[in-house]
Amino acid sequence: MLREYPRQFWILVGSSFIDSLGSTILFPFFTLYITKRFGIGMAQAGVLLAIFSLSGMIGSLIGGALADKIGRKIMIILGLLLSAGSSLVMGFINELQVFYFIAVVVGLLADIGRPARQAMIADILPEEQRAEGFGMFRVVHNLAWVIGPSIGGFLAARSYMYLFVTDAVMSSITVLVVFRFILDTKPESSDEHETKSFSETLAGYKVVLKNGVFVAFILVSMLMLLVYQQLYSTFSVFLRDYRGIPESGFGMMMSINAAIVVICQFWISRLVGKRNPFLMLAFGTVFYLFGYTAFGFVYGFYFFLGAVVLITIGEMIMIPVQMSIVAKLSPEDMRGRYMAASGFSWSVAAMVGPWAAGMIMDNYDPNLVWKICGIIAFLAVAGFMFLYLKSRKMAEFTEKSEDLL
Numbered sequence: 001m002l003r004e005y006p007r008q009f010w011i012l013v014g015s016s017f018i019d020s021l022g023s024t025i026l027f028p029f030f031t032l033y034i035t036k037r038f039g040i041g042m043a044q045a046g047v048l049l050a051i052f053s054l055s056g057m058i059g060s061l062i063g064g065a066l067a068d069k070i071g072r073k074i075m076i077i078l079g080l081l082l083s084a085g086s087s088l089v090m091g092f093i094n095e096l097q098v099f100y101f102i103a104v105v106v107g108l109l110a111d112i113g114r115p116a117r118q119a120m121i122a123d124i125l126p127e128e129q130r131a132e133g134f135g136m137f138r139v140v141h142n143l144a145w146v147i148g149p150s151i152g153g154f155l156a157a158r159s160y161m162y163l164f165v166t167d168a169v170m171s172s173i174t175v176l177v178v179f180r181f182i183l184d185t186k187p188e189s190s191d192e193h194e195t196k197s198f199s200e201t202l203a204g205y206k207v208v209l210k211n212g213v214f215v216a217f218i219l220v221s222m223l224m225l226l227v228y229q230q231l232y233s234t235f236s237v238f239l240r241d242y243r244g245i246p247e248s249g250f251g252m253m254m255s256i257n258a259a260i261v262v263i264c265q266f267w268i269s270r271l272v273g274k275r276n277p278f279l280m281l282a283f284g285t286v287f288y289l290f291g292y293t294a295f296g297f298v299y300g301f302y303f304f305l306g307a308v309v310l311i312t313i314g315e316m317i318m319i320p321v322q323m324s325i326v327a328k329l330s331p332e333d334m335r336g337r338y339m340a341a342s343g344f345s346w347s348v349a350a351m352v353g354p355w356a357a358g359m360i361m362d363n364y365d366p367n368l369v370w371k372i373c374g375i376i377a378f379l380a381v382a383g384f385m386f387l388y389l390k391s392r393k394m395a396e397f398t399e400k401s402e403d404l405l
Contacts, residue, residue: 008183009124009133015177016117017140019080022170024141024148025155026087026163028254031233031354032240032247033160038096042237043362046355048103049233055107057347063112064119064340065202068333072116072123073184075336077175079113084171086110091164115340122327122335123185130327131277135269135320138261145258149251156247187332204334208341213390214329217278218345220383221322224285225349227292227373227380231311233354234361234369235295239304242366249301256305257312268316277321277328278391282384284321287314289377296370 035045067075086106093099125133155162209215239245272280291310298304323342330338357369 005129005133005136006124008185009121011177011181012117012120012124013136013140015174015182016137017144018170018177019083019174020141020144021148022087022167022174024144024258025152025170026167027232028149028236028251029152029156029160029163029247031237033156033163034099035237037160038099040096041362042234042358043355044358045237046233046358048100049354050351051100051103052107053347053349053351055104056111057344057351059108059110059112060115060340060343060347061205061337062202064115064336064338064343065204066112067116067119067336067339068186068204069201071184071186072120072336073178073182075116076113076120076178076182079111079116080171080175080178082109082112084168084175087164087167087171091161111343114343115336118323118326118339118342119335120182120185121323122330122339123187123332127328128273131273131320131324132266132269133320134323135265135273135316138269138316138319139265142258142261142265146255146262149254153248153251187335201337204337205341207334208337211329213387213394214326214338214341216383216387217325217329218342220380220387221281221342222345222348223376223380223383224281224288224318225345226353227288227377228315229349229353230292230357230369230373231308233350234357238295238361238366238369242361243299243304245301245304253301253305253308257308257315260309260312261316265316265320269320272317272321273324276388276391277325278384278388280321281318282381282388284314284317285377285381285384287311287317289374289381292370292377293374294370295373296367 031042031045031049034040034048035042038044063075063079086109089102090099090106093102121133121137122130151166152163155166236247236250239250240247287310291307291314294307294310295304298307326338326342327335360366360369360372
């Protein structure tokens with residue numbers, strides 16, 4: 001398997017693991033941190049997460065245009081440096097009002113390198129390897145989830161500040177690896193493209209928005225991701241406050257989730273990569289429908305763990321396929337912008353999902369969150385099935401696809 005992929009790909013995979021390890025030490029405990037540090041409920045925590053997401057969406061759009069304009073490598077490095085600085089700053093904030101302001105700045109800058117990294121994967125790998133390649137990134141990211149939450153729980157028991165410092169250190173190490181070993185993969189541009197100003201490059205998003213299938217894909221993905229985001233924001237607080245399951249129980253579920261991905265992701269990516277990607281998205285979302293709906297009805301650690309396993313299966317089917325669709329629909333010289341635009345669905349979901357869930361949890365029956373998730377997941381399944389039927393008439397989705405049904 002190692003020889004199937006180029007050396008640059010494996011270096012990028014390794015550097016992503018280092019950075020992901022820092023993120024998974026901090027991120028699972030972030031909602032717990034802000035609710036405890038500032039004494040706020042989930043509704044206010046949701047507002048903070050929404051601010052991060054809104055400003056991150058803007059930063060990602062800028063980063064995508066810059067990745068196409070000045071190159072992938074420099075944007076990855078810039079994003080990592082800004083992420084390291086952001087983590088340190090957040091750890092020192094004591095006032096909620098100041099944290100709101102910092103959330104805008106951090107969100108705007110910290111995610112600026114993500115489209116460049118995704119574009120680099122698509123640049124390095126041929127089309128037939130992209131689903132598996134993105135799946136490999138899922139493996140290393142989840143390998144970090146196997147290790148990170150346990151380290152994070154150990155550090156958080158002593159001081160949450162250790163989480164922020166560790167994340168900053170890991171981002172800084174990743175900068176060194178990228179700078180020393182990774183070559184830029186920005187495609188050769190025409191003279192006309194090279195002379196374009198940044199504002200003209202940014203205006204290229206108009207071209208992205210004219211791609212009807214891509215826009216429909218983003219909108220349906222937004223529904224699916226509204227549900228998906230709850231696992232990493234609302235779920236931990238729900239378990240602690242309404243089911244009596246402590247942080248350690250949540251951390252264990254996340255580690256098992258990650259371990260399953262590490263063991264099974266590559267095999268599943270290879271299997272689903274041979275089938276129509278929109279059909280696979282619909283199939284994977286069905287697992288979300290049952291898993292998230294179950295959260296509103298079950299009690300006890302093992303029942304929640306069973307629901308998380310269902311969600312994990314859906315996650316393994318969908319996430320690599322989703323990114324391969326973006327790569328397939330994007331022209332080479334606009335890949336950074338398409339990757340950034342695809343992040344719009346993630347950003348809106350992260351912005352709206354935790355806030356809406358927090359409002360429901362703080363003011364109504366908390367179980368209602370998961371019942372609504374089930375309804376939204378059903379709508380997403382219908383949307384992906386519509387795109388599947390439409391894609392059967394498109395040459396780029398029928399050449400190598402095999403129907404599951």
